[in-house]
Amino acid sequence: MKKKFFITGISTEVGKTVVSAMVVEALGADYWKPVQAGDLDESDTHKVSGLISNTKTKMHPNAYALHTPMSPHAAAGIDGVHIEAGTISEPRTDNHLVIEGAGGLLVPLNEKETIADLIRPDYRVLLVSRNYLGSINHTLLTVEALKRRNARIAGIIISGAENPSTESVIEKMGGVHIVFRIREEEHFDREVVRRYATRLLPVLEGL
Numbered sequence: 001m002k003k004k005f006f007i008t009g010i011s012t013e014v015g016k017t018v019v020s021a022m023v024v025e026a027l028g029a030d031y032w033k034p035v036q037a038g039d040l041d042e043s044d045t046h047k048v049s050g051l052i053s054n055t056k057t058k059m060h061p062n063a064y065a066l067h068t069p070m071s072p073h074a075a076a077g078i079d080g081v082h083i084e085a086g087t088i089s090e091p092r093t094d095n096h097l098v099i100e101g102a103g104g105l106l107v108p109l110n111e112k113e114t115i116a117d118l119i120r121p122d123y124r125v126l127l128v129s130r131n132y133l134g135s136i137n138h139t140l141l142t143v144e145a146l147k148r149r150n151a152r153i154a155g156i157i158i159s160g161a162e163n164p165s166t167e168s169v170i171e172k173m174g175g176v177h178i179v180f181r182i183r184e185e186e187h188f189d190r191e192v193v194r195r196y197a198t199r200l201l202p203v204l205e206g207l
């Protein structure tokens with residue numbers, strides 16, 4: 001059965017793109033970033049392309065490609081565009097699909113909708129968390145917001161240094177499992193991503 005994984009994060013810059021590349025590489029999945037805001041010559045689609053080795057993956061075009069590295073609602077305003085979640089149609093594919101959000105879960109697309117409105121019932125949501133002072137609160141708030149929307153939470157992925165007391169309290173109070181960990185790496189390249197992808201595949205098969 002083909003699976004669709006939605007990658008969200010507890011904030012911006014926590015490792016969603018790195019995790020997306022690993023999930024894409026593990027499954028040979030297609031990749032789609034519906035809303036991109038920022039330098040379009042160094043978009044997340046370019047980054048994922050540069051981190052994977054398999055030849056099966058198809059990169060699907062953004063529904064909205066905005067030029068300013070800001071919240072999508074604001075970046076859209078600058079470009080004179082109005083984002084509507086309802087106009088975004090998922091790319092057709094027979095392959096697994098990895099969908100990456102922008103920033104955190106409640107980042108606005110416009111004055112009424114957020115990234116959370118892009119999550120469909122058949123998406124398995126992977127929440128990327130990264131340890132910093134304040135990350136417990138950001139992680140538990142995001143889990144609560146996902147549950148309130150009946151999203152199918154597949155699990156949390158920790159990117160960066162381990163913190164056992166943080167991780168155990170997140171699992172206990174959030175009622176969610178940490179399904180994978182990425183160490184604090186000096187850099188990410190195709191080799192590093194391939195190594196993690198090999199370990200990640202059996203985890204994804206169980207989700």
Ligand SMILES: Nc1ncnc2c1ncn2[C@@H]1O[C@H](COP(=O)(O)OP(=O)(O)OP(=O)(O)O)[C@@H](O)[C@H]1O
Nearest residue numbers: 012013014015016017018103159160182183184185
């Ligand atoms: N485990 C890690 N070890 C070292 N660096 C990391 C790790 N995880 C993420 N980073 C670094 O943090 C930065 C942000 O990561 P990434 O681009 O994946 O975040 P993001 O959540 O996709 O951000 P955005 O919200 O802008 O899309 C990158 O420079 C990345 O290399």
Ligand SMILES: C[C@H](N)[C@H](N)CCCCCC(=O)O
Nearest residue numbers: 012037038069070071102103
């Ligand atoms: C530009 C950045 N890399 C992301 N694409 C968008 C992050 C928006 C964060 C908005 C916020 O939560 O305050």
